[in-house]
Amino acid sequence: MNVAAVEGVLGQIVRERSADYQGRETEPGPARPRIRRFEAALRAPGLSLIAEVKQASPSQGHIAALDPLQAALAYQAGGAAALSVLTEPRHFGGSQEALQTVVAGAALPALRKDFVVHPAMLLEAAEWGASAALLMVSVLGEQLPDYLQRAHHLGLDALVEVHDEAELRLALDAGAEIIGVNNRDLRSLQIDLENSPRLIRQARAAGFQGLLVAESGYRTRADLDTVRALADAVLVGSSLAGSGDLGRAVRELLA
Numbered sequence: 001m002n003v004a005a006v007e008g009v010l011g012q013i014v015r016e017r018s019a020d021y022q023g024r025e026t027e028p029g030p031a032r033p034r035i036r037r038f039e040a041a042l043r044a045p046g047l048s049l050i051a052e053v054k055q056a057s058p059s060q061g062h063i064a065a066l067d068p069l070q071a072a073l074a075y076q077a078g079g080a081a082a083l084s085v086l087t088e089p090r091h092f093g094g095s096q097e098a099l100q101t102v103v104a105g106a107a108l109p110a111l112r113k114d115f116v117v118h119p120a121m122l123l124e125a126a127e128w129g130a131s132a133a134l135l136m137v138s139v140l141g142e143q144l145p146d147y148l149q150r151a152h153h154l155g156l157d158a159l160v161e162v163h164d165e166a167e168l169r170l171a172l173d174a175g176a177e178i179i180g181v182n183n184r185d186l187r188s189l190q191i192d193l194e195n196s197p198r199l200i201r202q203a204r205a206a207g208f209q210g211l212l213v214a215e216s217g218y219r220t221r222a223d224l225d226t227v228r229a230l231a232d233a234v235l236v237g238s239s240l241a242g243s244g245d246l247g248r249a250v251r252e253l254l255a
């Protein structure tokens with residue numbers, strides 16, 4: 001992948017992550033059975049919630065100093081279906097420890113939320129106990145099929161993230177099983193809540209039978225109305241993490 005060509009904030013992050021993993025092993029690692037726990041959690045009736053353990057971000061700066069496990073348990077008690085745990089350290093306050101403590105202490109399946117730019121990051125995700133990993137089409141481009149195959153080989157579900165029509169086409173052609181549509185343009189950080197319903201409709205019109213996730217920018221129950229009848233799940237981070245009462249925030253969102 002050509003990380004030098006990725007623009008804006010996203011470009012800076014993926015270049016840092018590429019440097020972090022430069023020279024690391026690229027072997028696929030041992031095959032593991034597909035349990036599909038993350039996928040199964042999103043298949044529950046109604047709009048499932050993936051609640052994100054997120055302490056900071058480029059768009060919000062500091063969000064909250066969270067104990068990752070306490071945050072995960074509050075999300076779980078509030079009714080979330082799955083967890084997303086940031087492991088990117090510089091911009092999001094994430095860590096390996098955050099993911100591992102959440103996996104060890106919470107019952108819900110967890111997504112490793114990071115900027116996957118090297119196969120070793122998928123091996124780590126599996127070894128740290130994640131049920132799924134994020135694969136961003138804006139970062140992986142034509143390498144998406146290879147990373148998708150590697151994730152599945154390691155027993156991981158993959159949340160394949162897209163932001164526009166061209167990325168959606170790549171995700172569909174690669175055989176993605178779970179597609180997330182990000183409302184946030186990761187180059188400019190602008191949010192457009194119409195982006196998810198628009199691309200989700202296009203995915204269904206193209207015959208996609210897998211799961212569809214609406215991502216980013218959701219703050220209230222009313223915000224979810226745009227995707228309630230369209231998406232299988234919604235991924236919410238900042239508004240929950242910064243709420244001060246994470247369990248209550250989940251309950252209000254899902255009420």
Ligand SMILES: O=C(O)c1ccccc1NCC(=O)[C@H](O)[C@H](O)COP(=O)(O)O
Pocket residue numbers: 009010052054057058059060182184186189215216217218235236237238239
């Ligand atoms: O959140 C950011 O500012 C951001 C900036 C650059 C790259 C990625 C970024 N976020 C990743 C995400 O898409 C979100 O963590 C996730 O979808 C939750 O979004 P939100 O509910 O708006 O926190």
